[in-house]
Amino acid sequence: MSREQPPRPTEPTLAEFREFLINRAQESPEPGFWRSALQENITQLIVSLTDTYADGRHAGTIAACGDPDEDRDPLEFVRQLAEGYEQRQGDASALVQHLDGIARQLAPEDVRALRVAAEAVKKITPLIIRIAADEDGMTAAHIANDLGMTESYVYRTLRTHRENYDPQ
Incomplete structure (x- = not known):
């Protein structure tokens, strides 16, 4: 999937500024009163x-124009991840780099949800297969291709599973 990147703004985004503040607060060249109390409180503020x-800006945008993410595929991230x-299965170095990038994007609660x-x-895969075959009229070859599984599976x-579906 090829995606054009928008031109990088000359000024940092709000998210980049926030990340900069947090990173700078974590760097502590000289521990002491300034670092531990005043700087920490100011940075947190x-x-x-x-x-x-x-958050207010996002809520304002939604109120004025609707949710900009509404038209997005809810599984877009999962599809890109997969x-x-x-794509990198044959290149161990590229795979490690890719997985490292993903790991840095996800919080532990995101991983749990996934x-x-x-x-x-x-x-539910057996049920999906049955529905695709019986209700949608898809061939076993088509289902296997879409699922990334073999026709024999x-x-x-x-x-x-045609007669009785048991998710256990």
Whole structure:
């Protein structure tokens, strides 16, 4: 998937400014009163104000124009994650670099949500196969291709799960 990057603004974005503040606060060349008390409190206040401003701006945009993310595919990130992973399978160095980049984007609660979602998808895959075949009229080859599985898996799943679906 090729995506053109927008030109980089000459001034930092609000998110970049916030990250800069947090990074600078974590750098401590000379510990002491200035660093531990005053600087920490000022930095926290500025970051908090920046967050409040950004939240208000986003809410204002939604109120005035609607949610800019409304038209986005809700699974776009997951699709990009999977595509990037598959594309780098043959190149260990590129894969490690790609996974490192993803790890830095995700918070632990994001990973939990993805892990739980993966378990749910694993359990409903037989139902998805049955619906695609029986209700949508898709061929086993088409289903297998879309799922990234073999045709024999699709046929076996259809034989086993057509009559009674049990997510256990």
